[in-house]
Amino acid sequence: MSDIKTLSEFIVERQAxxxxxxxxxxxxxxxxxxAAKIVNREVNKAGLMADILGAEGTENVQGEAQQKxxxxxxxxxxRMMKTQGAVCAVASEEDDDIVHFDNGGKYVVTMDPLDGSxxxxxxxxxxxxxxxxxxxxxxxxxxxxxxxxxxxxxxxxGYIVYGSSTMLVYSTGHGVNGFTLDPSxxxxxxxxxxMKTPDDGKIYSINEGNWYEFSDGVRNYxxxxxxxxxxxxxxxxxxxxxxRNLLKGGVYLYPGTTKAPxxxxxxxxEANPLAFLVEQAGGMATDGTTRILDLKPTELHQRCxxxxxxxxMVEAAMKA
Ligand code: AHG
Ligand code: MN
Ligand code: MN
Numbered sequence: 001m002s003d004i005k006t007l008s009e010f011i012v013e014r015q016a017x018x019x020x021x022x023x024x025x026x027x028x029x030x031x032x033x034x035a036a037k038i039v040n041r042e043v044n045k046a047g048l049m050a051d052i053l054g055a056e057g058t059e060n061v062q063g064e065a066q067q068k069x070x071x072x073x074x075x076x077x078x079r080m081m082k083t084q085g086a087v088c089a090v091a092s093e094e095d096d097d098i099v100h101f102d103n104g105g106k107y108v109v110t111m112d113p114l115d116g117s118x119x120x121x122x123x124x125x126x127x128x129x130x131x132x133x134x135x136x137x138x139x140x141x142x143x144x145x146x147x148x149x150x151x152x153x154x155x156x157x158g159y160i161v162y163g164s165s166t167m168l169v170y171s172t173g174h175g176v177n178g179f180t181l182d183p184s185x186x187x188x189x190x191x192x193x194x195m196k197t198p199d200d201g202k203i204y205s206i207n208e209g210n211w212y213e214f215s216d217g218v219r220n221y222x223x224x225x226x227x228x229x230x231x232x233x234x235x236x237x238x239x240x241x242x243x244r245n246l247l248k249g250g251v252y253l254y255p256g257t258t259k260a261p262x263x264x265x266x267x268x269x270e271a272n273p274l275a276f277l278v279e280q281a282g283g284m285a286t287d288g289t290t291r292i293l294d295l296k297p298t299e300l301h302q303r304c305x306x307x308x309x310x311x312x313m314v315e316a317a318m319k320a
Pocket of ligand 3: 070093112113114115116117
């Protein structure tokens with residue numbers, strides 16, 4: 001049997017790579033790891049819950065309103081981070097405003113607690129995305145300024161994909177490493193060390209239902225993909241589409257449309273963390289013209305177009 005390295009062993013081993021090296025990231029990732037296992041458990045029994053307890057909006061056996069899984073995941077990740085102490089505030093897709101912990105923590109986190117919500121009820125892969133920044137403001141509470149840092153200021157980012165297996169993938173800016181949850185022992189084990197994405201690929205991922213709202217450039221690029229007999233793959237969960245393309249090589253596009261010029265995806269907790277990871281893996285992420293990590297956010301829930309994946313494919317899509 002080959003050597004097994006657990007996520008906790010790996011975190012301790014690589015702790016010195018994180019700015020501050022005080023063990024903050026180690027304990028923060030421990031909080032994420034635990035939350036991921038609990039969400040994984042809930043995701044795996046989602047169908048069962050619906051059968052036994054009724055669809056969301058009904059009450060559970062204790063008479064409490066059943067929470068949608070994305071609200072459940074949001075509350076859980078926030079609770080875990082609050083207990084852990086290194087994070088003083090969180091910006092989440094599920095909360096209109098910043099959530100403060102008032103604990104003097106040195107970091108702020110942005111997150112999409114449950115990505116791919118439309119796939120929750122139909123047994124298709126979903127995920128969690130997170131991004132960690134050093135707090136830059138100095139008052140008693142974190143401010144908007146802490147969250148509106150460009151993506152290039154991220155100190156770490158990662159995602160969890162709840163798929164045919166559950167994986168946690170993260171980077172502290174020293175490469176990307178992927179861990180698979182072994183459900184028999186409840187432990188994440190290193191399965192994809194130092195992940196690199198191919199410069200080219202054969203997969204393009206885009207919601208072609210928006211065809212009549214795309215620019216000529218985007219349509220030209222899709223046509224070119226078809227002429228090259230590339231494969232169209234679109235799960236509709238960004239994390240899962242991104243993860244597949246990262247491993248196999250490919251491009252994911254959510255461009256602006258005539259109805260939504262800034263597209264659909266959110267800069268702070270979807271585009272930025274995945275852009276950080278893809279660059280660490282040798283790939284590329286832009287909004288069609290500008291590097292995602294160079295964009296200066298102006299609001300918490302800002303949207304931006306996203307072209308992300310294999311370097312040569314992102315470049316070709318931008319030129320089309
Ligand atoms: P969320 O479930 O967090 O709101 O994100 C949904 C996003 C993303 O996961 C996915 O890639 C995209 O929406 C799909 O959008 P379309 O249905 O418009 O293609
Ligand atoms: Mn999402
Ligand atoms: Mn979400």
